[in-house]
Amino acid sequence: MIRVENLVKNYGDVKAVRGIDFEVNDGEILGFLGENGAGKSTTLKIITSFLSPTSGNVYVNDLNIQDHSLEIRKQIGYLPELNPLYMDMRVFDLLEFSARVRNIEGKAFKQSMARVIEQCGLNGVVHKRVSDLSKGYKQRLGIATAIIHDPKILILDEPVTGLDPNQIVEIRELIKSLGQEKMVIISSHILHEIEATVDRIIIIHAGEIVANGTSEELMSGFHGKTQLTLEVKNASSDSIQKLADTFPEIILTKMEPVNGNHLVMMEYDKNSDPRESIFNFATDKGWILLEMSLQKAQLEDIFRKLTIDGGADA
Amino acid sequence: MRNISAIYFKELKSFFNSPMAYIFLVIFSLINGYFFTQTFFLINQSDLRSLFNIIPLVFLFFIPAVTMGLIAWEKNSGTIEIMATLPVKDSEFVLGKYFSGLTLILVGIGFTLVHFITLASVGTNIDYGAVLCGYFGIMLLGAFYSSIGLFASSVTENQVVAFIIAISVVIVFYLLDKILIFTPAALTGILQYISVEYHLSNISRGVVDSRNIIYFLSMIWMFLSLTIRVVEIRKWR
Numbered sequence A: 001m002i003r004v005e006n007l008v009k010n011y012g013d014v015k016a017v018r019g020i021d022f023e024v025n026d027g028e029i030l031g032f033l034g035e036n037g038a039g040k041s042t043t044l045k046i047i048t049s050f051l052s053p054t055s056g057n058v059y060v061n062d063l064n065i066q067d068h069s070l071e072i073r074k075q076i077g078y079l080p081e082l083n084p085l086y087m088d089m090r091v092f093d094l095l096e097f098s099a100r101v102r103n104i105e106g107k108a109f110k111q112s113m114a115r116v117i118e119q120c121g122l123n124g125v126v127h128k129r130v131s132d133l134s135k136g137y138k139q140r141l142g143i144a145t146a147i148i149h150d151p152k153i154l155i156l157d158e159p160v161t162g163l164d165p166n167q168i169v170e171i172r173e174l175i176k177s178l179g180q181e182k183m184v185i186i187s188s189h190i191l192h193e194i195e196a197t198v199d200r201i202i203i204i205h206a207g208e209i210v211a212n213g214t215s216e217e218l219m220s221g222f223h224g225k226t227q228l229t230l231e232v233k234n235a236s237s238d239s240i241q242k243l244a245d246t247f248p249e250i251i252l253t254k255m256e257p258v259n260g261n262h263l264v265m266m267e268y269d270k271n272s273d274p275r276e277s278i279f280n281f282a283t284d285k286g287w288i289l290l291e292m293s294l295q296k297a298q299l300e301d302i303f304r305k306l307t308i309d310g311g312a313d314a
Numbered sequence B: 001m002r003n004i005s006a007i008y009f010k011e012l013k014s015f016f017n018s019p020m021a022y023i024f025l026v027i028f029s030l031i032n033g034y035f036f037t038q039t040f041f042l043i044n045q046s047d048l049r050s051l052f053n054i055i056p057l058v059f060l061f062f063i064p065a066v067t068m069g070l071i072a073w074e075k076n077s078g079t080i081e082i083m084a085t086l087p088v089k090d091s092e093f094v095l096g097k098y099f100s101g102l103t104l105i106l107v108g109i110g111f112t113l114v115h116f117i118t119l120a121s122v123g124t125n126i127d128y129g130a131v132l133c134g135y136f137g138i139m140l141l142g143a144f145y146s147s148i149g150l151f152a153s154s155v156t157e158n159q160v161v162a163f164i165i166a167i168s169v170v171i172v173f174y175l176l177d178k179i180l181i182f183t184p185a186a187l188t189g190i191l192q193y194i195s196v197e198y199h200l201s202n203i204s205r206g207v208v209d210s211r212n213i214i215y216f217l218s219m220i221w222m223f224l225s226l227t228i229r230v231v232e233i234r235k236w237r
């Protein structure tokens, strides 16, 4: 388990992380989401011992990173942002180095090499130079070096950013299969890249956590509006205005004539559902409903709202 | 120990997978060979003294060039983040790097054995003791300059800057001996003790005093410790 407590990191005057707290449980896949510069990489770099915190603490299985850095590093596999690799080595040599430096020797060495080559689909490229690999293969290699010691904890900083759609699907599948028996933290600034992969999402904005939960929890805790679009025939502007007056939860946002009909857009609190009342009102007045369509609040909207408005609404 | 060797071999593989190492070694051998043969046949000596006089000069450029990328390049390419998050101590990282750089230097020195073989096959009355002491001194010198080069490589992420820093520091140590006549008498003793030439010439002459060896070892230790410090500080940016 990882526990982050009141973590602060300043780079000189830049306050990159401003006192965040969260936990990640064993076996969980956590999505760490935030726009550029939100403080995702900084947080991950502290958990992996690349940087020291300005204040606050991180515990990995109850060991504190300040005093047990070496012990903690043994338990973590890490893919840094932009996947830095030793370009002038061969794939095999790089994997071998990763294994040696993790004290994997003898029979375990052969097994580990075979396992990651198989798992990450590196069979065809083992003897190539790293610099000659395609971007997707470099990413697989980066992940392979991070899991060579079969760590309980895997931390991937923007593992799919910059890949083409097919490669994204491949890497996502790989992460998902790894996540079956590991704790995985994946960061991203694009929600839909990780939405399908993760069990839980933490949204970080300007160095602070603005949301933390499963996508259902985030959706239900979100005081967003549902939007409804109607196209009605035989209705007058006055009677449409009357609809809004009759049901105070409805806010008209748009009303315009289209092909002799009316296009009406409205929004209401997402916890209410006045559609039936609207339908009855329409039949009472003799309107003909040509269209009634609903736009539910999406996780994407929540993300956008939280990271633009600074989470004031959450 | 295992970590040091893992880093050491990784480094050597990187070295010899790129043309860099070969280019360095060829240039090193050509320069030494050129100057050595020039003087060797000129004065027709039966020893390698002229070689041992040239190598310290060539080292002034060669060693900073070999070591400049050792740590700077890791920072520049971002791979330092991989290294620093592996279960490897900063001291192990620095030592692995150091020994790999030193190995390349020693291989370069090894190539000069060609001249020794030439000498042994044509020369008479060869002073093997002097040759041995000469090589011993050159190796200590290479080890010392490598520690300076590694230190310079740790303070920047720019290889060219690392090269310039290394060459400046190395030249100071090299020239100290030459400026002694200009320094106040009170300082002469200390400066002489710090200067490389003083210790190197003792060793090369065959007067191997423990003081001379201690000088090199403590200098190497000092620069390696400084390097480890610099690597540690990184975390606190």
Ligand SMILES: Nc1ncnc2c1ncn2[C@@H]1O[C@H](COP(=O)(O)OP(=O)(O)OP(=O)(O)O)[C@@H](O)[C@H]1O
Residues within 6 Å of the ligand: A011, A014, A015, A016, A034, A035, A036, A037, A038, A039, A040, A041, A042, A043, A081, A188, A189, B237
């Ligand atoms: N080495 C550094 N020195 C100074 N400021 C830094 C440094 N690294 C990051 N920052 C600043 O800290 C803040 C957080 O950066 P961080 O890299 O953690 O963001 P991020 O969420 O990972 O963003 P991205 O999606 O762009 O990777 C940013 O304002 C960034 O400019």
Ligand SMILES: [Mg+2]
Residues within 6 Å of the ligand: A040, A041, A042, A081, A157
């Ligand atoms: Mg980042």
